[in-house]
Amino acid sequence: xxxxxxxxxxFIGSHTCVELLNAGHDVMVLxxxxxxxxAVIGRIEQICGRKPRFVEGDIRDAALLQDLxxxxxxxAVMHFAGIKAxxxxxxxxxxxxxxxxxxxxxxxxxxVQADIRTIVFSSSATVYxxxxxxxxxxxxxxSATNPYGDTKLKIEDMLAELQRTTPGWRIAxxxxxxxxxxxxxGLIGESxxxxxxxxxxxxxxxxxxxxxxxxxxxxxxxTPDGTGVRDYIHVVDLANGHIAALNxxxxxxxxxxxxxxxxxxxxxxxxxxxxxxxNHCKVPYRITNRRPGDIAKCxxxxxxxxxxxxxxxxxxxxxxxxxxxxxxQAQTPPP
Ligand code: NAD
Ligand code: WQD
Numbered sequence: 001x002x003x004x005x006x007x008x009x010x011f012i013g014s015h016t017c018v019e020l021l022n023a024g025h026d027v028m029v030l031x032x033x034x035x036x037x038x039a040v041i042g043r044i045e046q047i048c049g050r051k052p053r054f055v056e057g058d059i060r061d062a063a064l065l066q067d068l069x070x071x072x073x074x075x076a077v078m079h080f081a082g083i084k085a086x087x088x089x090x091x092x093x094x095x096x097x098x099x100x101x102x103x104x105x106x107x108x109x110x111x112v113q114a115d116i117r118t119i120v121f122s123s124s125a126t127v128y129x130x131x132x133x134x135x136x137x138x139x140x141x142x143s144a145t146n147p148y149g150d151t152k153l154k155i156e157d158m159l160a161e162l163q164r165t166t167p168g169w170r171i172a173x174x175x176x177x178x179x180x181x182x183x184x185x186g187l188i189g190e191s192x193x194x195x196x197x198x199x200x201x202x203x204x205x206x207x208x209x210x211x212x213x214x215x216x217x218x219x220x221x222x223t224p225d226g227t228g229v230r231d232y233i234h235v236v237d238l239a240n241g242h243i244a245a246l247n248x249x250x251x252x253x254x255x256x257x258x259x260x261x262x263x264x265x266x267x268x269x270x271x272x273x274x275x276x277x278x279n280h281c282k283v284p285y286r287i288t289n290r291r292p293g294d295i296a297k298c299x300x301x302x303x304x305x306x307x308x309x310x311x312x313x314x315x316x317x318x319x320x321x322x323x324x325x326x327x328x329q330a331q332t333p334p335p
Contacts, residue, residue, distance in 0.1 A: 001246075002026045002073050006059050006107065007080030008052065009036035011190040012122065012179055015239040016078060017044050017052050018188070023243050027052035028072055030059065031081065035193060043187040059103040062110060069114035076118035076170075076249075077111060078242060079104065082151070085197060086126075086293070089148035100151035101158075108162060118170040120245050121159060124152050125177045125231070125259070125298060134265065135301035138175070138257050145293055156257075163255040170249035177231035177261030177300050179238050181320040182327035189327030190235075199268060200232070200320070204328035207281045214283055216268050218290035223297055227268035227287075231261035231299035234315035234323070244311035261300030262313045275321040 003020055007013040008029030014036075020027050021044070029041065029052045038054065045051035053072070057064045059081045068074075082100045083089075089096040104121075111119065128136050129143030144150035156173050163169045180200040182189030195211075196202045206214040219226035241260040248256055266274075272283045306312050 001075045002028065003246075004028050004030060004068070004072075004074045004077045005052070005080065006030050006077065007082065007122075009033065009038060009040040009054075010080055012176070012235060012238060013078070013080035014040050014044060014188045015183060015235045016080070016242045018047050018183060019236070019239040019243050020078075021048040021050050021052065028068070028074065029054045030057055030068065032056065032058040035083065036191070040188060046187055047183060047185050059107045060099070062106050065107065065110035066113065069110060069116065074114070074116050076120070076246060077107070077116060078120045078246075079107065080122045082122065084148060086146050086148050087197060089151075090146055093147035096147045096151050101154045104155045104158060108158065112166070117168045118249055119159070120172040120174060120242055120249070121155065123156055123173045123175045124149070125175055125261070125300065127152050127156060127175060128298070130295050131298060134297050134299050135263060136259065136298065137301040138259060138304055160255065168253065169255070170253050171255040172245040172249055173255070173257040174241065174245055175257070175259045176238060177233055177259065177298070179235045180232045181234040181236065181315070181323040183236060184323055184326070186326040186330040189324070191331075199230075199271060200324050203272065203275055203283050204324050206285070207275065207279070207283050207325065208328050208332050210332065212284065214272070214285040215288040216272075216285050217288060217294060219287045220290070221296040223267055225267050225269050228294055229265040229267050229297040229299065231264060232266055232271070232317065232320055233261050233313050234320045237313035237315050241305065241309065241311050241313070244309035248309050256308065258305040258308065259300035259302055260305055260313070261302055263300055263302040265297055265299040266317055271317070271321075274317050275325070278318045278321050279325045281325070
């Protein structure tokens with residue numbers, strides 16, 4: 001198939017491009033590079049021996065999308081383009097609605113016009129807000145605790161509405177848990193701009209000496225060791241989940257909503273320990289207060305994805321730590 005990958009030079013998009021190319025698809029990337037680098041395209045070629053086409057541009061540019069769809073016979077869209085910094089979304093909610101919600105609306109309108117009716121969308125476990133219990137199944141109530149999360153709710157609703165009102169749509173709403181790790185080549189990975197918000201990039205930067213110490217946000221949660229528990233999933237497993245979702249949609253013209261996680265909860269201290277053990281290094285850390293807005297624990301019930309997609313995340317926490325560290329070291333080689 002010819003797949004348009006929006007946000008394809010980003011963290012999850014780039015790994016998915018690799019898996020799409022490896023599966024024999026042709027790929028066109030559309031990215032405005034607001035949080036990524038065009039050099040990623042060459043890295044993907046180094047890994048796959050094949051290069052995606054690349055268009056630098058914005059999903060909000062209706063004329064560009066129209067030209068792109070007229071020129072390139074796209075049969076499905078994988079839609080990763082979006083901004084995702086929770087803290088920034090609280091300060092600048094409008095920026096998040098304009099980029100994520102309005103951007104998706106422009107993209108969907110262009111798809112309708114071009115008669116392209118298959119989309120795989122990057123949703124998030126954030127749509128479960130503060131879950132009443134774990135593991136989380138797809139029918140749990142949805143809510144948003146910040147504007148970023150609200151954009152995901154609104155886009156999920158927009159897609160559901162489209163599916164209800166327009167025949168022939170094939171839609172996957174994939175709710176990612178906590179994607180970490182990197183491609184084993186060390187050629188692509190996560191490159192957060194500025195100080196990382198997320199745990200894994202902070203760990204790798206602290207271990208590399210780029211940050212003084214990791215602050216562990218709270219040790220008084222109701223979890224086995226008191227630190228927050230999350231469902232970390234290797235980004236390559238996540239990428240493969242997208243291929244499985246696309247294959248599902250090819251067989252089933254409907255809307256699919258599934259969790260993509262491992263189904264296992266890992267605490268912050270467990271993550272630090274595993275990272276240190278597998279990589280033979282130290283992660284300097286200090287326990288501090290809780291981070292406002294954090295929840296104690298969050299992990300997926302993955303049975304629906306396992307059953308419908310015949311897919312399972314099987315890379316271990318050690319793999320995630322090893323691959324994230326290899327990528328970090330490729331960014332900052334030792335002196
Ligand atoms: P990322 O920032 O690495 O990738 C997103 C890409 O989209 C970037 O390359 C950016 O330049 C591009 N982009 C943003 N706005 C755009 C626009 N208007 N037009 C064109 N390109 C645009 O982030 P990621 O971690 O790869 O996330 C991909 C998607 O997955 C996002 O939608 C994100 O909300 C979602 N998601 C991420 C996580 C996570 O923890 N990383 C978890 C759940 C969901
Ligand atoms: C994980 C655990 C922290 C950093 C966020 C978004 C969510 C989603 C993924 C996209 C928590 C602890 C973290 C640090 C720490 N993104 N931590 N010190 O909070 O599950 O989710 O990213 O949709 O929307 O909210 O991920 O990686 O920030 O935190 O102790 O410096 O690590 O308290 O327990 P989170 P995270």
